[in-house]
Structures are given as C-alpha cells and as structure tokens.
Amino acid sequence: MFDLVPFKRNNIVKRDDYFNKFFDNFFKDDFFSSNELMGNSFRVDVKETDTNYMIEAELPGINKEAITIEYANNYLTISAKKQDRLEDSTSNYVRREISYGEFKRSFYVDNVNDKDIKAEFSNGILKINLPKKEKERTNTKKIEIQ
Secondary structure, three states: OOOOOOOOOOOOHHHHHHHHHHHHHOOOOOOOOOOHHHOOOOOEEEEEOOEEEEEEEEEEOHHHHHHEEEOOOOEEEEEEEEEOOOOOOOOOOOOOOOOEEEEEEEEEEEOOHHHEEEEEEEEEEEEEEEEOOOOOOOOOOOOOOO
16 A cells, blocks of 8 residues: 555654745745856857858846957857946845856857958847858869769
8 A cells, every 4th residue: 555655754854844944945946046047158049041140149237348259260259247246245135146257158150251250239139240251163063974
C-alpha cells in the first residue's frame, strides 16, 4: 500500500520551520526574477537580407555612453555596463531587484564590409546594420562531361 502513495521519509518538521518557510516564500520566491529576465545577458534579434545583417539588441536602462560595439576577426561584440547608483546609507530596502553589472554578447558574422557598419541607439533598442561585401563575379564556364 505504501508503494501507491507518495510520501517523504523525513517529513518531521521542526516548529520554527513554518515561520522560516513563510518568510522565505515571501522574500525569496520571485515571480519576475531579475536573474531570469536579464541574467548576465540581453535579448537580441538577428535578421539577414540579401544586402546586410541587422542586429537589434534590447538594452533597457543603459546609457548610450555605456555601450561598446567592436568588430574584429569576423566577431561582432556588444558589451554594456550598467552602473550602480550612489545611494545614502540610511536607506532601508525591503527588496532590491534592479540589477547592475556588465553584459556582453558576441556573434560570428562573416562576409561583412566593416568600413560601413552603422549603429543607432534609441529608447533602449540598439540597432546595428552590417552591410555584406559585394559578391565577386566569377567567370564560370560549364564543362560538359563526355
């Protein structure tokens, strides 16, 4: 009969555990956890057309001056830094969810004309336009098999 009903072998609970569980559930369980939403990264969309690659990165709450974009060895690297605000030491926070730190993503993008890369930042969205190199025309001749 015990095989049919799931149970815990160590279901003995101390008296003070109920009180601790209540506070842990209230203060530690997050419906919208900042680590789950942002983590150590940011969200990116990459689109490709015949003439270019378009990258859109979502960087809310980050200043334009704190964003660095580099293209080297066919890798596009986007890094952003969100600085901690200076606050008085008398503030008593019950909960802090605003995250601070460095975020970095790299993408391998081949066949890019690196002299014409353009970027713009508006309303928390970074848009990077990576134009493709022009395809070289090759004189191909079809050879028939005999």
